[in-house]
Amino acid sequence: MKIGQPSSRRGILKLGSVVLLLGVQQIARGADILAVRLWPSKDYTRVTIESDREIKARQFLLADPPRVAIDIEGIQLMPALRELIAKVRPEDPNISGIRVGQNSPSVVRLVIDLKQAVQPQVFTLAPVAPYQHRLVFDLYPQKILDPLESLIADRLKEEQTAPPQAKVALADPLGDLIAGQVHRTEPPKNNVIPSPVKDKTDRLVIVAIDPGHGGEDPGASGPGGTLEKDVVLQIALLLQDRINKQPNMRAYLTRDADFFVPLNVRVQKARRVQADLFISIHADAFFTARPQGASVFVLSDRGASSSSARWLANKENSSDMVGGINIKAKDEHVLKAMLDMSTTAQINDSLKLGGAMLGEMGNVGKLHKPRVEQASFAVLKAPDIPSVLVETAFISNPDEEARLRNPSYQAKLSDALMRGIMGYFAKNPPLARNRAL
Ligand SMILES: [Zn+2]
Incomplete structure (x- = not known):
């Protein structure tokens, strides 16, 4: 996994140019992560990232050992996101661990290490009480028990x-x-x-x-x-x-x-x-x-x-x-x-x-x-x-x-x-x- 350190100097320079072009009102800032949640079950394990604005993600499925890499755009690696790592329970039927890192200045890469082959479903949910924007990864085991x-x-x-x-x-x-x-x-x-x-x-x-x-x-x-x-x-x-x-x-x-x-x-x-x-x-x-x-x-x-x-x-x-x-x-x-x-x-x-x-x-x-x-x-x-x-x-x-x-x-x-x-x-x-x- 490639984890680059965010360059704060580059970030400031970029921000400066945005201010010049668009004015203060339209500064593009990353979304704030409000909460991360993990819901393990035999049926599927869900990972939810709740944020104050919509965030987009792309996922890649990797084998040997099985894992899903998810690139989340428009966010910075913040403490709230790191909480996910500690939320993985040993008894989770699908996930064995989660790693996070800043892959590029605006992309955070999440790697979910798996206990078995899964079929991931990644989707976003519009705000509905009591939640703001949610990015959801549902990991369904490939082998389904009857x-x-x-x-x-x-x-x-x-x-x-x-x-x-x-x-x-x-x-x-x-x-x-x-x-x-x-x-x-x-x-x-x-x-x-x-x-x-x-x-x-x-x-x-x-x-x-x-x-x-x-x-x-x-x-x-x-x-x-x-x-x-x-x-x-x-x-x-x-x-x-x-x-x-x-x-x-x-x-x-x-x-x-x-x-x-x-x-x-x-x-x-x-x-x-x-x-x-x-x-x-x-x-x-x-x-x-x-x-x-x-x-x-x-x-x-x-x-x-x-x-x-x-x-x-x-x-x-x-x-x-x-x-x-x-x-x-x-x-x-x-x-x-x-x-x-x-x-x-x-x-x-x-x-x-x-x-x-x-x-x-x-x-x-x-x-x-x-x-x-x-x-x-x-x-x-x-x-x-x-x-x-x-x-x-x-x-x-x-x-x-x-x-x-x-x-x-x-x-x-x-x-x-x-x-x-x-x-x-x-x-x-x-x-x-x-x-x-
Ligand atoms: Zn009810």
Whole structure:
């Protein structure tokens, strides 16, 4: 890597000529780096450089050892940028180290040393509250694990260490899953599966849990500084434990750490593991401290059920802007095709699931609205998976913010969500799946 020292004398001379030509108002100065952030995850590792004006970058991928060199134009090597070096964590699945140096007077070169081959995506994001200009590098591992295979591998590992009794219970559902391609079919009317927990010959039931926000997108924040993305992840992990304790159920998390997942990717992830249910977990917020209580939302195909539901859907749908998605890489075609599919059956099932969950949540805390509301939430648009969005409480209400942080309340809440799921399955058994052979 070529790292030249900035020549201060040359810098001054250049600045002088610019002043002569353009006047003081138009002095071209480098952008100020406001913050650098690193978001490691198994899915991808994101590097964010936030600045007071737009900066441009060019990247080069190098092999042996794998690394990405990124030339950032229009900035000086400043302490804020050097902070990146210290932010690399040893457990980062993708990055082993970062080096920075001034490559020429106006170009800083960043070298990201990699643990594995990656596919980098570099893009800029226009200012959106609470951020100014962002330059983003997303490093996607070239080798992608199949989430369904990982889920099965996990389950097999547990089976090997589980007591013999549990082994018997797991043998059949696994056999069905390992067959690979499984498809939903309408069950014969006289042959419905009674309950996911009672019948040991059932297939594995997969519940996708979607902790809202993450990474660059903190979601809402409470008066005490609690972030929605943190508490919803904690609740999701507790719900995951409860689901995985059931003999033939498995939870799949759309994110299991603090990183951003675009809304359509959350839906795609749930569909890839052929989830039976999709449960997005959030915490509500308002401009004033008073509003309180939990609420549950499902998709609507004919407008929102209330103006507040519409307002909330718009707010949750703006997650992609704050979290930061690469517009060019977004697959508009797939998204549009998905939205055009009929959702009536999905909405009917979602209303039943939402009703069961709302009823249970009413037993552990206050409800904001007594019935399930509907609006056009992007994250609920899987056409074939009953999907609900749970606003667990108002993080903007100081009492509820305290409850959301409280481990015993988090446990009570996830118990209630679990009872809601089981209540739904008791009345609406999961559909049988055929092997596509
Ligand atoms: Zn949210």
